Amino acid sequence: MLAALIVLVFICLGLAGACFLLWQELKRQSSKFVQHEETTEKRLRALAKRLETYQAGTVRMGEQLHEINEIVAPLPDRLTRIEQSDPASLSFSQAARLAGLGASVDDLTQSCGLSRAEAELISKMHKARQQS
Known part of the structure; x- marks a missing residue:
């Protein structure tokens, strides 16, 4: 009977030790979890x-x-009004036709006597009309 009691005491001590180790591991995992949660936040x-x-x-x-x-x-409408009101705007009409045929900005400035800014505007407006 004494031997059985001693075996039972050792089993209880082993279980207590295992519980203690598990409790330590749980604390460590809990700490890691909290740290991970803070990092995630x-x-x-x-x-x-x-x-x-x-x-x-x-x-x-x-x-x-x-x-x-x-x-x-409103720029396309304004350009149309300028072309219609100014007799010298024949160059604008011609530039619009040339832009429709795929003329470059340099071609427009040379053939129509427009400034580079005017030629770029006509070219961009023609591209915008083609896209819409």
């Missing part, structure tokens, strides 16, 4: 901040595009 906050920055930039870009569109939209 920091990353999420950084990503959220970056996302807000990108969204704000996108909104500003959209507003600027809208403003540019409002400025550029």
Whole structure:
């Protein structure tokens, strides 16, 4: 009976030791989990901040595009009115036809007597009309 009691005491001590080791491992894993969770939260906050920055930039870009569109939209009509009201605008009409045939900006400046800025404007307007 004494031998059985001694064996039982050793089994209990072994179980207590195993429980202690498991408890230590649980504490270590819990600490690692908390540390990992904190790191994840920091990353999420950084990503959220970056996302807000990108969204704000996108909104500003959209507003600027809208403003540019409002400025550029009436230009084809204005050009048409200028061509119709100015008898010397034959060069503009000719440049528009040449741009429709694929003439370069240099070709427009040389053949129609336009400034480079005028030729670029006609060329860009013709490309915009083709795209829309």
